Amino acid sequence: MNNVYEKAQTALAVLESKAAGYRLQGATEERGLALEPEVQAVYDKLFESKDPVNELCKEDFAVTEDPSYKLMGVLREIKGLEETLSLPLAQTGSAKYLITDGDLVSPAGYYNDGVYVKNDVWIETNRLPKHVGGGLTVYNLHEIAAKQAA
Numbered sequence: 001m002n003n004v005y006e007k008a009q010t011a012l013a014v015l016e017s018k019a020a021g022y023r024l025q026g027a028t029e030e031r032g033l034a035l036e037p038e039v040q041a042v043y044d045k046l047f048e049s050k051d052p053v054n055e056l057c058k059e060d061f062a063v064t065e066d067p068s069y070k071l072m073g074v075l076r077e078i079k080g081l082e083e084t085l086s087l088p089l090a091q092t093g094s095a096k097y098l099i100t101d102g103d104l105v106s107p108a109g110y111y112n113d114g115v116y117v118k119n120d121v122w123i124e125t126n127r128l129p130k131h132v133g134g135g136l137t138v139y140n141l142h143e144i145a146a147k148q149a150a
Contacts, residue, residue, distance in 0.1 A: 004089045008109045012081045015074050022071040032072035038063050080108030088118040095124035098139045099132060112148045114141070 042060050063069060084107040092098060092114040102119035110116075121136060132138055 002091060004091045004115050005085055007113070007115075008081050008084045008107075011109050012078060012085070015078050015081065019071060019074045019078065022067040022074065025067040027067035027071040029068075029071065029075065031066075031068035032070075032075075035063055035066055035069045036072065039069060077108075084108045084110070089115055090118035090122060091115045092141050093124055096126045096140065096142050097124070097128055098141055099123040099125065099136050100139070101135055101137070103137075104139050104144070114145065 042063060045060070087107055089107065089110075098104070099121065100119045100123070101121040105117045106113075106115065107117055124141075128138060
């Protein structure tokens, strides 16, 4: 049986290792939070500038290389993956249609993998019934896969 959580667990281990590395470089969450407005100001300046190449220089972007700022990005990814690991996940098989009672949500770390948060009703089929009950939605998994591949 395929472990749908394995990809998230592997990514989480890599991110935790990165976070530990940034902490060894002296990174702290407090400093990372303090740097976020400064980084936002650099990107605001970039987007508002008519000639960003001449107005911005390497020193402007140096703040984005600070280990504390990088730590904050990694911690956000870790939080998303931890949330993913707490959800009931299901991987769609080769069926063409999925009939379910909720939205089709691809959790953090699983874009384009056919892994979704499993709803209470989860029916995979290649032939649609004549009638689908109220509150149920039909998803064409082949169309979704084609859109994600494009």
